[in-house]
Amino acid sequence: MRYGKLEVICGPMFSGKSTEILKRAIWYTHGTGTRIMLLKPAFDVRYAHDRVVNHDGIGFDATPITRMPEVPDDVSAVFIDEAQFCCAPHFEGDLVQSVRALLERGIDVGVSGLDTDWRGHPFPVTATLAGMADTVIKLRSRCAVCGHEATKSFKKHGNDRTLELGQADLYEPRCNLHWHDHSGPRSRELALDL
Numbered sequence: 771m772r773y774g775k776l777e778v779i780c781g782p783m784f785s786g787k788s789t790e791i792l793k794r795a796i797w798y799t800h801g802t803g804t805r806i807m808l809l810k811p812a813f814d815v816r817y818a819h820d821r822v823v824n825h826d827g828i829g830f831d832a833t834p835i836t837r838m839p840e841v842p843d844d845v846s847a848v849f850i851d852e853a854q855f856c857c858a859p860h861f862e863g864d865l866v867q868s869v870r871a872l873l874e875r876g877i878d879v880g881v882s883g884l885d886t887d888w889r890g891h892p893f894p895v896t897a898t899l900a901g902m903a904d905t906v907i908k909l910r911s912r913c914a915v916c917g918h919e920a921t922k923s924f925k926k927h928g929n930d931r932t933l934e935l936g937q938a939d940l941y942e943p944r945c946n947l948h949w950h951d952h953s954g955p956r957s958r959e960l961a962l963d964l
């Protein structure tokens with residue numbers, strides 16, 4: 771039996787990650803008659819509870835999860851959006867192990883998620899899956915200050931929360947020069963060391 775393929779799509783906010791995972795989920799099914807599952811963390815209720823919706827309002831029905839659901843044998847591929855939220859306390863179990871088990875069954879897996887948080891620290895789930903992946907696509911956005919390529923997510927009101935739902939009201943994409951970390955007294959100098 772073949773081993774499934776894992777593709778990870780990562781990058782900062784507003785870089786098109788949800789758009790790409792939606793595109794893949796839709797293309798995978800087109801004309802093939804194959805069955806897929808599109809999953810999203812139930813924690814993410816920003817635009818819809820049971821749809822993956824991108825920042826342009828384009829969406830597709832999805833299953834909200836707090837743990838990996840049963841995946842029937844006739845499913846060919848599983849797509850998971852916002853993987854950074856698949857961790858305690860919002861997710862029971864180990865997403866990485868669940869993905870490995872799907873791949874061992876020959877099921878393809880596509881994952882999208884933030885690579886780093888607003889402080890610039892890697893999200894462990896995304897980072898581990900990227901290390902296991904056959905393909906990693908790192909997307910970029912446009913810096914909200916200068917318009918150059920942005921690889922970071924800037925939080926407009928820094929606080930002590932690593933996970934906090936939000937959109938353009940709370941976050942914006944920034945380049946390294948204009949991104950800085952609010953979390954410590956030397957943070958600006960450290961951030962500019964990147």
Ligand SMILES: Nc1ncnc2c1ncn2[C@@H]1O[C@H](COP(=O)(O)OP(=O)(O)O)[C@@H](O)[C@H]1O
Nearest residue numbers: 782783784785786787788789790824825826938
């Ligand atoms: N402030 C913003 N900065 C950049 N893109 C934005 C912004 N607000 C909305 N967008 C739109 O977001 C789209 C990407 O949406 P999405 O796929 O949901 O990205 P991601 O999942 O990476 O956050 C872009 O094509 C753009 O049209």
Ligand SMILES: Cc1cn([C@H]2C[C@H](O)[C@@H](COP(=O)(O)O)O2)c(=O)[nH]c1=O
Nearest residue numbers: 782783784887888923932933934935936
């Ligand atoms: C940077 C950062 C973001 N979040 C939240 C904010 C949004 O609800 C999602 C990211 O959504 P997108 O599809 O990538 O736009 O994650 C967070 O909780 N912590 C962070 O550091």
